Amino acid sequence: MSNQIAVKICGVTRPADVDAVAAAGARYLGFNFFPKSPRFVSFEMARDLSVDTPVGVAKVGLVVNADDAMLQDLTDKVPLDFLQLHGSETPERVAEIRARFGLPIIKVVGVANAADVNRIDSYEAVADQILVDAKAPKDAILPGGNGLAFDWGLLAARKYWRKPWMLAGGLTPDNVRQAVLRTGARQVDVASGVESAPGVKDADAIHDFVKQAQIP
Numbered sequence: 001m002s003n004q005i006a007v008k009i010c011g012v013t014r015p016a017d018v019d020a021v022a023a024a025g026a027r028y029l030g031f032n033f034f035p036k037s038p039r040f041v042s043f044e045m046a047r048d049l050s051v052d053t054p055v056g057v058a059k060v061g062l063v064v065n066a067d068d069a070m071l072q073d074l075t076d077k078v079p080l081d082f083l084q085l086h087g088s089e090t091p092e093r094v095a096e097i098r099a100r101f102g103l104p105i106i107k108v109v110g111v112a113n114a115a116d117v118n119r120i121d122s123y124e125a126v127a128d129q130i131l132v133d134a135k136a137p138k139d140a141i142l143p144g145g146n147g148l149a150f151d152w153g154l155l156a157a158r159k160y161w162r163k164p165w166m167l168a169g170g171l172t173p174d175n176v177r178q179a180v181l182r183t184g185a186r187q188v189d190v191a192s193g194v195e196s197a198p199g200v201k202d203a204d205a206i207h208d209f210v211k212q213a214q215i216p
């Protein structure tokens, strides 16, 4: 039976992580190309991990305000299914990347208040999916992957967009069920919440997360 709530496990770095993601029944895995992340992988590492990834698991490349040269090199070297834009890319830049590199785009919008939720509207026409994440604190080194949740109540009035969307930010095996029930999300994404240490994925936690995300 396929999982009704699609799960993305972001920031895999080892072949064992790919195996754990596939065994748990997650729909997507993410390779993180942001150099300051503890989950960073080189293009070569991601290409090797891609070979191990079963066809039923979509490979997402996470980049932050990447320029065309970086994206060209990335898409030449790594067989990705999606690009996840986790920076301050404008709707115009999202449309440009989508047209130039020919991959579906997951655009991340960081949310801390109702105005941030309204910003999602401007990306609906240009992105293939929206990822609603907690907005990173101003002094944070990472624009995501900080294990911070936002007030899910902010989505109460506006959780139905025309494009598929994912919920992210501080999700764990312990809170993902509540998050799905509170927000109506059909897709969820996690990085730090399934790790034993920053950048080190835990197979049991991945399994638990995917299981807990499913509403009986």
Ligand SMILES: O=C(O)c1ccccc1N[C@@H]1O[C@H](COP(=O)(O)O)[C@@H](O)[C@H]1O
Binding pocket: 010, 011, 030, 032, 034, 037, 038, 039, 062, 064, 086, 131, 133, 142, 143, 144, 145, 146, 147, 148, 168, 169, 170, 171, 189, 190, 191, 192, 193
């Ligand atoms: O995980 C990272 O290191 C990271 C770095 C830069 C941008 C985004 C990053 N991760 C993404 O952040 C969200 C939420 O992460 P968490 O579950 O709260 O740890 C997730 O979408 C990752 O894709």
